[in-house]
Amino acid sequence: MPKRYSTARGREFGERLRAAIAQAGMTSRQLADLLGRHEAKVSDMVNGKGGFTLLELAVVLGICRVPEPEREFLLSLSPATELNGWWQPYGKCAPVQSHTARTNLAAAKTLISWHPHAVPDLLRTADYARAVLAASATVPTTELDERVRALHEMQELLRNGLDCTFYAHEFALELQVGGRNKHIAQLQHLMRMANWKKIRILIVPAAAGAHAGMAGPFTQLTFPKYQPLIWTTTENSSLFVEEEHAVEGYAAVVQALDEISLDEDQSQKWISRRCVRLQESDGAEDEIREDEDEPFPPL
Incomplete structure (x- = not known):
């Protein structure tokens, strides 16, 4: 089976976003309802697969009350998750x-x-x-x-x-x-x-x-x-x-x-x-x- 495209940036983005959501006690279903999007869309976001806007990410980080240093890191990393190296x-x-x-x-x-x-x-x-x-x-x-x-x-x-x-x-x-x-x-x-x-x-x-x-x-x-x-x-x-x-x-x-x-x-x-x-x-x-x-x- 061919290996799916993934980068170190994307994996770290996904892991840290999942950790932030878990710390807030939220689920993908709850976030999807709050965003008015399908749960699959939220799943792509938290797995670093892209397909979302910076505004949507900012809303998620705000809902989860992510501290400023981590929030800024995730917002800066998001546009680069598909870059190699x-x-x-x-x-x-x-x-x-x-x-x-x-x-x-x-x-x-x-x-x-x-x-x-x-x-x-x-x-x-x-x-x-x-x-x-x-x-x-x-x-x-x-x-x-x-x-x-x-x-x-x-x-x-x-x-x-x-x-x-x-x-x-x-x-x-x-x-x-x-x-x-x-x-x-x-x-x-x-x-x-x-x-x-x-x-x-x-x-x-x-x-x-x-x-x-x-x-x-x-x-x-x-x-x-x-x-x-x-x-x-x-x-x-x-x-x-x-x-x-x-x-x-x-x-x-x-x-x-x-x-x-x-x-x-x-x-x-x-x-x-x-x-x-x-x-x-x-x-x-x-x-x-x-x-x-x-x-x-x-x-």
Whole structure:
């Protein structure tokens, strides 16, 4: 069955409008009666399918007493619900949680994620996540607890039967974040997660050298009813890519990473060996000792 046309903007518009209507205690039938329209028309509106005017939307938002910030957001988003792709600039730093990412993650059937520099967000322990956030130059320290909780809420979506494949570079797992003990705990967590039925963790070895994923991290989501999308983030923005050929380009990167990565068994053994080495050492091998530093060679 062909997948129906849907966009990230349209899905978010529909979800947030449905939430506003539910919070007001209204039903589609009641709204249809108040608007003097067929219930099917209201159904199209709340599912982000279009076919309504801004005036009709404004009336619905007024009936439901939607607060001004959300009302303005929905009114501004409404004309763009059929547009492919969505760049979301945030200002100085990203929000505590991306509503768009959460909405699409909850609806997804499969997830493929690539992380060259750090442990994938959805596989991080609370201590690891906190250490990453604390090192940020833009995240307020007063938001650390809230952001860790928000990440945990996103991680809980993995329990909904989502089929996940995480590609991570060897260097990303070697990087010590939060100190030696927290590094060990993070690797142990990865070993546990790798035993979940629907989670695969594959390591791209350093020996592979240059590779197709050097442009940076991204996440590919596919859906039972919608076309796939790519989600990628910067320091203070998110980009949701939906254009068909662009998505195919990322799929080609995934295929190339799969060809050079260790398989599941090899990846688990690599993580286990690294964890054992850290546990057996006294931490001295991980310290940078000033008297052992060698000067850079002359240019």
